[in-house]
Amino acid sequence: MSYQDCIQACLECMEQCNRCFDDCLKEDNVNMMAKCIRLNRECADICAFAVQAMQTNSQFTNQICELCAEICEACAEECEKHxxxxxxxxxxxQACYRCAKLCREMAAA
Amino acid sequence: MSYQDCIQACLECMEQCNRCFDDCLKEDNVNMMAKCIRLNRECADICAFAVQAMQTNSQFTNQICELCAEICEACAEECEKHxxxxxxxxxxxQACYRCAKLCREMAAA
Amino acid sequence: MSYQDCIQACLECMEQCNRCFDDCLKEDNVNMMAKCIRLNRECADICAFAVQAMQTNSQFTNQICELCAEICEACAEECEKHxxxxxxxxxxxQACYRCAKLCREMAAA
Amino acid sequence: MSYQDCIQACLECMEQCNRCFDDCLKEDNVNMMAKCIRLNRECADICAFAVQAMQTNSQFTNQICELCAEICEACAEECEKHxxxxxxxxxxxQACYRCAKLCREMAAA
Structure with missing residues (x-):
């Protein structure tokens, strides 16, 4: 499993989370999306952090990817409800589950 | 006007924006707070960026503080409606207006 | 000129800046790269910020892209010396110049 | 142990890391500080991330503070050499050790 695959999955996940954040705030019933909005934000931020770690050869890449996977999974589960x-x-x-999977593999590598 | 005053105003503004983001998402009518939620996020992020610029002696401190002031003002105006x-x-x-004022002074220094 | 082109240029620039940061710190003469290391960091951070703004439909996209272009140009000029x-x-x-160009166009759009 | 104490320790650590980053890049022998420069950056970034998590009542505060403690300790150990x-x-x-301690307590809370 290559760094490049995991970086790509994080970037795709970040994009979907940012777009979902924007779209959730335009929904008819924003109350229903409140938890999703929170998780979109956190997930986009940790994905960006993980990308930066991998691109700079951080010694904490494994631990950061582990945390990223956990946040991605929570975001995916919330998104699935809607x-x-x-x-x-x-x-x-979909993007969150894929990113979680690749980050788990990276963390275990 | 000292760096330290502007940094302190940015940190206070970041804190209030993060708390307002959290509280807006718990309101009875989240729809009404959608624009506030967006601006809270952007304002907290640019404040953190401005703090980092000042603490690392960035050559772009003036321009970053200029942008920070503009975002703070937009956030303050939206918050004022509620x-x-x-x-x-x-x-x-209140924290956004104060931060905007100090960032304008920093940008003009 | 589409958002997607500018986002892509920012992501490419962020990657090159993160890699350049890492490589500069491994050079035989790190002193010579000190300014480059600083600018790599700031440039990667503002590119990430610009991507987030575009992906969330921020009302400050133009101003953020304007600032991003300015930082990209400074980073490009420093990198060119080496x-x-x-x-x-x-x-x-190369990635910084391209990103600066697309961000200028976005800011003027 | 209160959120506010941990937030304050993270903000103090972020400031010292940003200043150390700036000062390391001005040293006579930057090569010797290369690892410190890397860790200063990562430590400042994860501290900012932890502050944001605590101020927004993130459900991942414990895990983020755990990771923050680990990065703070690595940064402290490197800084101690110089x-x-x-x-x-x-x-x-000093700021890193204190922040690590409070983040460990927060993570275990």
Whole structure:
């Protein structure tokens, strides 16, 4: 498993989280998306942090990717609850699960 | 006007924006706070960026503080609309206006 | 000019800056790279900030891209001084100039 | 142990790391400080991340503080190696150790 695959998954996840954050705030019922909005933000931020760690050869890459995987999973689970009616949540859940998987592999490498 | 005063105002503004973000997402009517939530996030992030610039003696301190002031003002104006019923917005508006003022002075220094 | 092109240029610039930061710190003569190390860091950070702004439809996208262009140009100019002997600086300068160009266009849009 | 104490320790650590980063890059022998420069950057970034998590009531506060403690300790140990001749490293080591301690307590809370 290469750094480049994990970086790419983090960047894709960051993008989907940022877009989901934006779209959630435009929903008819924002109350229902409050937890999603929180997790989108945290997930986008930790993905950016993980990318920076991998691109600079941080000695903490494993631990950061471990934390990233955990936050991605929580975000994916929350997004999945809204996947039936919100396409952005469905897209985000998918990107988060994939990123979590690659980050877990990176953390174990 | 000292770096330390501007740093302190940015840190106080960041704290109020982060708390306002959290509190807005717990409001009865989150829809009404959607713009505030967005601006809280951006304002907290640019304040953190400005603090880092000042603490590392960045050559772009003036331009970063200029941008920080602009975002702080937008956040303050939005928060002010909710100041009557939400104490967190009132506190946040106050911290944002103060930070904007000190960042303008720093940018002009 | 599309958001997606500018986001892509910022991500590429962020990657090259992070790699250049890492490589500069491994050079035989780190003293010579001190300014480059500083600018790599700031440039990677503002690129990440600009990406987040574009992906969340920030109302400050223009101003953030304007600032990003300015920092990219400074980083590119510093990297160019080391381009003869350091491939990472040459790659970074190229990515910074391209990002600066697209950010200027975005800021003027 | 209160959130506010841990936030304050993280902010103090972030400041010392940012100042140490700046000062290390001005040293006569930057090569000797390369690892310190890296760790200063990562430590300042994770401290900012931990502050944001605590101020927004993140559900990942414990895990983020755990990671923050680990990075703070690595930074403190590196800074300590230079404490005899560089006051900024001595100050930074002290702030890092204190922050690590409070973050460990927060993570275990």
């Amino acid at each position: 996947s039936n009616h919100a396409q952005h949540c469905q897209d985000c859940a | 100041s009557n019923h939400a104490q967190h917005c009132q506190d946040c508006a | 381009s003869n002997h350091a491939q990472h600086c040459q790659d970074c300068a | 404490s005899n001749h560089a006051q900024h490293c001595q100050d930074c080591a």
